[in-house]
Amino acid sequence: MSIDRTTALVRALRREFDGRVVAPGDSGYDEARAVVYGGTADRRPTAILRPANAEQVARVIAVARETGLPLAVRGGGHSNAGHGVCDGLVLDLSAMKGxxxxxxxxxxxxxxxxxxxxxxxxxxxxxxxxxxxxxxxxxxxxxxxxxxxxxxxxxxxxxxxxxxxxxxxxxxxxxxxxxxxxxxxxxxxxxxxxxxxxxxxxxxxxxxxLDRVYGGLLILPATPEAIVSFVTEAQAAPEELSTIANIMPAPPMPFVPEEHHGRPVIMAMMCHAGPAEEGPRVMDRFRAIAPPLADLLGEMPYAGMYPPEDELHPISDFTNMFIDRVDHDTATTIVHYLNTSTATLPAAQLRVLGGAMARIPADATAFPHRQSRIMVNLAAIYEDPAESPLHRAWVAEFAAAVRQDDQGAYVNFLADEGDERVRVAYPGGAYxxxxxxxxxxxxxxxxxxxxxxxxxxx
CATH class of the missing domain: 3.30.465.10 (Uridine Diphospho-n-acetylenolpyruvylglucosamine Reductase; domain 3)
Structure with missing residues (x-):
């Protein structure tokens, strides 16, 4: 679209949407076009529109059709692929909070x-x-x-x-x-x-x-034996417990002993949503795996599971997959790759699934991975965009080394990885x-x- 036509379009949109338009040169434009975990995405929308209701959303869609401009839809701005922004129109829903x-x-x-x-x-x-x-x-x-x-x-x-x-x-x-x-x-x-x-x-x-839960952060040393034991306990635990195990070099947190800074640890977010008296007993199984480096588990409001977030969002290369098991060989491979990465922060995240999720038939919704047992996210977080090819190759090699029979992927955690990766997110005829x-x-x-x-x- 020519500069003159673009300028005319933005003027028309400002009139129609009564100030709910952000365009190049406006204060806040760079903030409005930023995406969280979007890698090196640096897209410059023609206009970012903030509709107030469904009727205005329909009008934004109509403008995209009429002009032929790409249309991105933005909610919270989180996207590993940077899909919350494009070089076209951005439909920003942030004004609709009823x-x-x-x-x-x-x-x-x-x-x-x-x-x-x-x-x-x-x-x-x-x-x-x-x-x-x-x-x-x-x-x-x-x-x-x-x-x-x-x-x-x-x-x-x-x-x-x-x-x-x-x-x-x-x-x-x-x-x-x-x-x-x-x-x-x-x-x-x-x-x-x-x-x-x-x-x-x-x-x-x-x-x-659900008013309160027993949970929080538990940090254990990440030996292969500890990783296997953690996953085994998470699979055997009552369904009231869901866990997210981030295996990564320990950041210099004040509550982690200094001699463990930079060494692989299991930083586990634990949430027990069952009877209050059962929470400590369930967590004791994990505490027994190895002497905890930090134990911040306790009773809290459910909202306490969502701590304040870092406003800095560095560059990352990322992939997602499912695996069937974490045996000693898999755990050893995970520790090996974390130790060989040159990224600022390499990480492998393990989420044990099952329970209520697995009791829904695979074809009941467009999420077909009901029987997948463990979800894995692999990431390399770094600061210099010039290093992207190096870290992308590391992530790909890491994924190949731990891949098993389950070839699926979770669409919400895909980066910009191509059509074939979208297809594997929808197996069994779902695509x-x-x-x-x-x-x-x-x-x-x-x-x-x-x-x-x-x-x-x-």
Whole structure:
């Protein structure tokens, strides 16, 4: 688009959206186009628009269709692939933060400009919760549409397992209510298929009673034996316990003994959402693996599982996969690769799955990995963009070394890795089913700035 046409478009958008437009040269433009964990993504949108309601969302979509400009949808701004921004139009939902809580009915309608932390604070005031991920600043829309794996995954399942209905604005500007009885094909697709089918403007969630949990941070030395034991205990633990084990060099934290700084540790986030008296007994199994380097476990409000976040977001190369087991050879390989990395912070994250998540049939939603046992995230975090090829190669080699029979991947944790990686996120016919639904609701692939599933052709 020429400079003159771009200038005219921005002027027209400013008039139409009453100041809800950020463009190049505006104060706050760089902040508004930043993405979290987006690697080296440095995209310069023509305009960033902040609609106030679903009707304005439909208008933004129409502008994208009329101009042919790419359209990115931004909730909380988290994206390993940098999909929250593009060199076109950015539909920023951050102004849409309404929430309507039915305390007696145990449901909530929430607009998708809310972050997980904002939603949890609102429902937590009533002793209620919906399971999201492990980071408060993530937008509720993006994590939900991709599945949602977090601190309650074994107790209550994925976020999509608590999704009861949604308001979706489709590529033709229609504002649809979708649930099990209305547009059931679309409702199936948005529960794991990502942002391929429209813009989710409101989501209706089931709420669970949960006031306090027993959990927090436990740090253990990361020997191969300790890693195997940790995973074994996590698999054998009651479903009330979900864990996220980050295996990484110990940062110079004041509560970690100095002689362990820079040495591999298991930094485990633990969340026991069962009876209060059972939490300490469950955690004692993990404390017995090795003398803890730090033990910050205790009873807390559920919101305490989401500590304040670092505002710095360095560059990272990242990949995601599932594995079936962590035996001594796998654990030894993990420690070896962490010790050979030259990144500022190399890490391997292990999430033991199962429980409520695994009891849902694989074809009930567009998240087909119900029987996957362990999710793995591998990352190299560094500061110099010139080092990217080196660290990307390390991540790829690491992934190849630990890969097992489960060839799947979780779409929410994919980076910009190509079409084949998107396909492995939807095995067992899920990809083909999603492509057919895409052809119905977005035949022109307007929503393509994502982990894209192109519409099926006849």
């Amino acid at each position: 929430i309507d809580i039915d305390v007696e009915g145990r449901t909530a309608w929430a607009e998708t400009g809310l972050t997980c932390g904002e939603y949890l604070a609102a429902v937590g005031a009533h002793g209620l919760v919906t399971g999201f991920g492990d980071t408060a600043s993530v937008g509720i829309g993006g994590i939900t549409l991709g599945g949602g794996v977090g601190y309650l995954v074994r107790k209550h399942g994925l976020t999509v397992d608590d999704l009861l209905a949604a308001e979706i604005v489709t590529a033709d500007g229609a504002i649809l209510h979708t649930d099990a009885d209305h547009h059931p094909d679309l409702f199936w697709a948005i529960r794991g298929g990502g942002g391929n089918f429209g813009v989710a403007t409101r989501l209706r969630f089931r709420l669970h009673e 083909e089913r999603l492509a057919a639904i895409k052809a119905v609701y977005d035949p022109g692939n307007v929503f393509r700035v994502n982990q894209n599933i192109p519409p099926a052709t006849s």
